[in-house]
Amino acid sequence: MYDDLKYWYLRDHKLFKTLSFGDIKQLCIITGFKKAKKGEIIYFSASDVPRIFLLKKGNIKIVAVDEDGNESIKDIIQKGDLFGELGLESDNESNEYAKVLSDDVAICSFLLSDFEDLLLRNPNLALSYTKFVGLKMKRIKNSYSNLISKDAKTRLSLFLKDWAEREGVASGSTIVIENYLTQNDIAQIICTSRQTATQLLNEMESNGLISYNRKEIILKDIYKF
Amino acid sequence: MYDDLKYWYLRDHKLFKTLSFGDIKQLCIITGFKKAKKGEIIYFSASDVPRIFLLKKGNIKIVAVDEDGNESIKDIIQKGDLFGELGLESDNESNEYAKVLSDDVAICSFLLSDFEDLLLRNPNLALSYTKFVGLKMKRIKNSYSNLISKDAKTRLSLFLKDWAEREGVASGSTIVIENYLTQNDIAQIICTSRQTATQLLNEMESNGLISYNRKEIILKDIYKF
DNA sequence: TGGGTTTTGCAAGCTAGCGGACAAATAGCT
């Protein structure tokens, strides 16, 4: 019964659509499953055996701590996203943890080595997975070039637009986003200081572009972003 | 005979080490081969069928042109590197070209679709390739976090160190790099203005850290970087 | 309901580094 649950959690991810019933069963045997509540911190990498994680429910942020102890947001992971050692190579230097942003989350995970075996036995999955990693790479490249050539205001606009497209609920050209990020989080994502982010958000609000509060962000007209 | 040449060009790339003789022959049938000289510009993507390229000899830079016509260096490709649609998904929006930096280059290429077939038939290659893409991604992530948290001077140091490790010829703690980049190129790679790059390089030279000219860069003591 | 914690708002000085301008040096070409 519990195994069945895990089965379905994996089954409905698009990446695993191509797998046979047996293959998923196999992966399920070694699947871990975990729930956590808002604010909890989940450590991975480093100490533990390398794993791939699949976020089934909720949102988390991946935070990296550098040599000097500074924390920076590496990624925001949403329902359905894979995270962890996506490159299939364990890098021990990186010191990261995940923090739960939504009320609660459900995460499944499997060992990197087992996942590799699965890829070897399923060329189609391997190809899909490669494209998936490629897509992740393209995203990062895009953030990188934005950081180089666009100012903070533009980066904020682009981020809001992207966020709205990924998670927003539209009614006409107005989009409502459930806001589970603090202004500090947003600032880190668009690579600016908290103060600048605050200032820009207020500016957008007084220009009538958005309506902002701690619960939700409303983009009045998505076409203006 | 010409086919044999192409065979060897592919054969000695570490990614293709696991392939059987027959597999490579197969890939060779559809392999393109091309030579070019310094300063030449090679267009790819967009107009053409999507391809993966393998630089067999020399150096090139990948330059992207954005909507406003600004050019920016996306990547420096060296002997043995793959480039092109590495994510295996053709993106038409991107407008890029390659410019030859070394005296001459040799490039082989194969169609994306043929490469995909090959991956499907060779799970081991697929896995290696995924790791290779993952590694590329890790590099970009690293540049990104450098850009966020390090100043121009530090980024220049890190870049020189990295360059030296990849291509430099060491004698003791001194490393000599063949310099095929202009200061403008270097500036773009470390994401700063040409003026700042010039100033920083001269500063490092007068501090005795490096010795710079258009032909070569000598890092006096790699441990100081 | 009240006290502590986290988040947001606002002001002002400061600085890294951009960008324009121009001259000198070097490379490339015929």
Add this chain to the structure above:
DNA sequence: AGCTATTTGTCCGCTAGCTTGCAAAACCCA
């Protein structure tokens, strides 16, 4: 050798956005 194009060196004004510092507002939970 001479001419042109490219690259490098330098100076300097300007500004986006970082930092420091503090206060108000919202949230959390016992």
